[in-house]
Amino acid sequence: MAEATEIRKLVYLVTGGCGFLGEHVVRMLLQREPRLSELRVFDLHLGPWLEELKTGPVRVTAIQGDVTQAHEVAAAVAGAHVVIHTAGLVDVFGRASPETIYEVNVQGTKNVIEACVQTGTRFLVYTSSMEVVGPNIKGHPFYRGNEDTPYEAVHKHPYPCSKAQAEQLVLEANGREVHGGLPLVTCALRPTGIYGEGHQIMRDFYHQGLRLGGRLFRAIPASVEHGRVYVGNVAWMHVLVARELQRQTALLGGQVYFCYDESPYKSYEDFNMEFLGPCGLRLVETRLLVPYWLLMLLAALNALLQWLLRPLLLYAPLLNPYTLAVANTTFTVSTDKARRHFGYEPLFSWEDSRSRTIRWVRAVEGSAP
Ligand SMILES: NC(=O)C1=CN([C@@H]2O[C@H](COP(=O)(O)OP(=O)(O)OC[C@H]3O[C@@H](n4cnc5c(N)ncnc54)[C@H](O)[C@@H]3O)[C@@H](O)[C@H]2O)C=CC1
Ligand SMILES: C[C@H](CCCC(C)(C)O)[C@H]1CC[C@H]2[C@@H]3[C@H](O)CC4=CC(=O)CC[C@]4(C)[C@H]3CC[C@]12C
Secondary structure (H helix, E strand, C coil), X not given: CHHHHHHCCEEEEEECCCCHHHHHHHHHHHHHCCCEEEEEEEECCCCHHHHHHHHCCCEEEEEECCCCCHHHHHHHHCCCCEEEECCCCCCCCCCCCHHHHHHXXXXXXXXXXXXXXXXXXXXXXXXXXXXXCCCCCCCCCEEEECCCCCCCCCCCCHHHHHHHHHHHHHXXXXXXXXXXXXXXXXXXXXXXXXXXCCCHHHHHHHHHHHHCCCEEECCCCCCCCECEXXXXXXXXXXXXXXXXXXXXXXXXXXXXXXXXXXXXXXXXXXXXXHHHCCCCCEEECCCCCCCHHHHHHHHHHHHHHHHHHCCCCCCCCCCCHHHHHHHCCCEEECCCHHHHHHCCCCCCCHHHHHHHHHHHHHHHCCCCC
């Protein structure tokens, strides 16, 4: 007992700690970071599940706050050794305005960096995204690429643009002097499409399939491959990189790492069927019935309707020109940089990731959409 309290001396802060990924990071830190003494969970909306975490050996502090408010961020960061910044506005459906997306993703990240500098926090891990690279607006495939693969990263949509700007800010901040005179050490993790327990889009597809009599309709050719990664492995990568950033500052500082695991390369829809299939849904082939030009037309119509209806109501369907372009462009990652730099191996095999996700979808069954 005395030994356990002796080694527990680190304070971590997880921004966005009540989100899909954030919750997994929080739980993973409690399970796998033995040096943790306090875990601060900062989010705009706190989850009730945080209460059950407060009985363990680590002090869990829930902080309701907004990353766009510099003073709230600085107060939460003060005294933390490590910040894992996962908070972000993930919106590719036009629910939020571009200004709001920039405010949260870019200004929010600036506030986190400045808070580290002012308060003397030395280690910052940023949750970036594959979207900072691509797919680009030209629809170029990124096939089994790694962190050094040349690719024309050209974006227009506010989400990838904001993530790219924020990532750049984080990487440029590496080496800045923090309060106390020591250098800030930063790195960025770039997950591909994350799946697993708590994945809202998977839940939406599941309910859509139930409404359609147990069917989903294929819209994208099966040959278009998407990189996907299990949320537990993404969380594990965050925990590991945060630990190793403190040990190997020169090697890891200023670096980017794609998040990867053993999940198979498949089309977005075929991949989802790995979980939705065992839960009773089937994918109906419609390629011959719905040509791509018609999908583009529908996507453009959705965008027009969104714009026309905006004064009255929020119309934000899954299909829009941006999501169609992303869904229809191959983007897969093949790298071992995280293994080479900080010894990352996926904690969950593909079989584990799959069965955990299926179990979660089954539990969602019957719950309101
Ligand atoms: N879901 C995915 O497939 C991928 C997500 N990412 C990144 O991972 C991070 C987490 O994403 P998810 O967990 O999927 O999203 P999420 O929406 O489930 O979680 C984001 C969390 O940030 C919080 N948040 C939003 N605005 C905030 C603000 N102003 N102040 C404080 N907290 C705020 C939300 O309340 C939420 O709990 C994001 O930075 C996202 O860009 C990256 C690649 C793929
Ligand atoms: C919603 C899309 C699938 C529906 C397409 C339709 C309507 C034709 O059937 C999703 C396809 C690809 C997804 C994105 C991808 O996984 C990369 C992402 C990374 C992030 O950082 C955030 C989420 C997302 C942009 C993800 C969003 C949903 C898709 C566009």
